[in-house]
Amino acid sequence: MENEIPSESFRDSIATIDKEGNRAWIFPKKPSGKLFNLRSYASYIYLIVFFGLPFIKFNGEPLFLMNILERKFILFGVIFWPQDFFIFGLGMLIFIVFIALFTVIFGRVFCGWACPQTIFMEMVFRKIEYWIEGDYSKQKALKNQKWNKEKITKRAIKFILFFSISYLIANTFLSYLIGIDEVLGLYTNALTNDTIGTFVSIVIFTSVFFFVYWWFREQVCLIVCPYGRMQGVMLDRNSIVVAYDYERGEPRHHFKKTESRGKGDCIDCGLCVKVCPTGIDIRHGTQLECINCTACIDECNHVMEQVGLPKDLIRYDSENGIKNKQKLKFTTRMKAYSAVLVILLGIEGYLLASRSDYDVTVLRAKGMLYQIPAPGKISNLYTITMVNKTRNNLPVEIKIENFNADIKLIGKELSVKKEGVSNGEFFVILDSKDVKERNSKLEIGVYSNNKKIKTVKTSFLSNISRKK
Numbered sequence: 260m261e262n263e264i265p266s267e268s269f270r271d272s273i274a275t276i277d278k279e280g281n282r283a284w285i286f287p288k289k290p291s292g293k294l295f296n297l298r299s300y301a302s303y304i305y306l307i308v309f310f311g312l313p314f315i316k317f318n319g320e321p322l323f324l325m326n327i328l329e330r331k332f333i334l335f336g337v338i339f340w341p342q343d344f345f346i347f348g349l350g351m352l353i354f355i356v357f358i359a360l361f362t363v364i365f366g367r368v369f370c371g372w373a374c375p376q377t378i379f380m381e382m383v384f385r386k387i388e389y390w391i392e393g394d395y396s397k398q399k400a401l402k403n404q405k406w407n408k409e410k411i412t413k414r415a416i417k418f419i420l421f422f423s424i425s426y427l428i429a430n431t432f433l434s435y436l437i438g439i440d441e442v443l444g445l446y447t448n449a450l451t452n453d454t455i456g457t458f459v460s461i462v463i464f465t466s467v468f469f470f471v472y473w474w475f476r477e478q479v480c481l482i483v484c485p486y487g488r489m490q491g492v493m494l495d496r497n498s499i500v501v502a503y504d505y506e507r508g509e510p511r512h513h514f515k516k517t518e519s520r521g522k523g524d525c526i527d528c529g530l531c532v533k534v535c536p537t538g539i540d541i542r543h544g545t546q547l548e549c550i551n552c553t554a555c556i557d558e559c560n561h562v563m564e565q566v567g568l569p570k571d572l573i574r575y576d577s578e579n580g581i582k583n584k585q586k587l588k589f590t591t592r593m594k595a596y597s598a599v600l601v602i603l604l605g606i607e608g609y610l611l612a613s614r615s616d617y618d619v620t621v622l623r624a625k626g627m628l629y630q631i632p633a634p635g636k637i638s639n640l641y642t643i644t645m646v647n648k649t650r651n652n653l654p655v656e657i658k659i660e661n662f663n664a665d666i667k668l669i670g671k672e673l674s675v676k677k678e679g680v681s682n683g684e685f686f687v688i689l690d691s692k693d694v695k696e697r698n699s700k701l702e703i704g705v706y707s708n709n710k711k712i713k714t715v716k717t718s719f720l721s722n723i724s725r726k727k
Contacts, residue, residue: 274538292557302382313434360596366500371552429464496578531555618646647675660702
């Protein structure tokens with residue numbers, strides 16, 4: 260008979276909701292161990308990058324910016340405008356395929372090691388909570404005791420620190436959206452109509468972050484996050500997850516180090532449950548609530564050392580690895596995702612390499628026919644739209660490449676400011692004897708500082724019958 264858990268009733272509810280439907284607060288035991296230390300070091304690097312990146316600039320611009328309102332995106336110093344959205348959209352598609360492939364192979368390891376929600380909750384706010392209120396048993400006692408001087412003092416300190424950090428996160432997060440200069444401008448200038456939007460945004464973001472880390476907490480991972488739902492359809496028996504070796508651990512029984520062991524290695528201490536930040540029992544098998552934080556691995560290894568048994572009763576492994584002792588296989592599904600990912604990366608690389616810093620559109624003016632400005636001459640009116648994606652102002656000159664033509668600008672000289680868009684109008688005047696068709700192809704060269712930056716093709720309308 261296989262050592263499987265017969266009951267699946269645990270999947271009918273979550274640890275944060277009691278039988279009456281009320282919120283059941285989780286007080287996880289303070290984690291410690293090798294993997295927790297590695298996660299801490301990775302989190303420190305993440306936090307340094309998160310809070311420091313908005314201050315790094317390249318050519319006077321942020322290194323990373325996602326300005327949705329102005330439709331301006333900067334990735335590692337490269338500016339993307341709405342005209343480049345197809346490149347940006349393909350990049351997002353590649354990221355989704357990568358996440359899918361990553362999940363198929365490694366499960367939800369992103370959630371435990373790199374997700375901002377987990378890093379801030381477990382590595383920042385939870386550590387502050389341990390420092391102020393103590394470990395899980397003291398936190399429970401503090402919650403249940405009456406309001407007195409001790410409880411008021413600890414809760415007040417916790418509130419101030421949580422709100423201050425939420426405020427800092429909100430400012431940093433907003434810096435990725437509008438730029439650090441705009442955020443700092445709120446503190447260097449008086450509150451005006453120009454800065455009121457920034458102020459309101461900071462208040463909203465601070466309130467949201469504070470609500471999440473003070474009250475909502477692990478509910479984000481259990482209820483809100485779509486990634487947890489996605490892993491339910493992406494995982495298979497070859498995916499690497501945090502898993503309990505039921506073949507080795509069952510049947511569970513309590514025993515001491517000096518006693519002979521006649522059953523499974525699991526001593527049913529329950530510490531893997533107490534240390535879990537989402538309140539699950541990993542011994543029930545893979546669950547959507549598991550964020551692969553590895554806290555149960557460290558705790559179980561510590562217990563195994565104490566009782567003199569081999570470690571890794573809970574470990575990173577696959578279902579087939581535990582049940583059939585199989586090593587990770589590169590399955591057909593993994594190969595298919597990898598092939599799609601390689602193809603998309605190739606297309607994205609080509610688009611980035613061929614991307615132009617300038618976009619020029621020339622169209623014959625709508626509703627306008629040809630004109631005859633002088634005997635033997637024909638002219639068409641055109642509109643030109645120029646997009647300058649660079650950080651330098653751009654003087655523009657246009658030339659007709661395939662005809663001997665005259666160009667007459669309407670209004671000011673053509674130019675485009677840095678990171679700007681400009682429009683203009685001009686007449687193209689041809690000799691009647693050079694026009695052989697009613698709708699001729701016209702090639703317009705766009706130059707800046709005597710260097711061609713674009714060739715645009717359009718049409719030239721005439722009345723061929725008048726020449727007969």
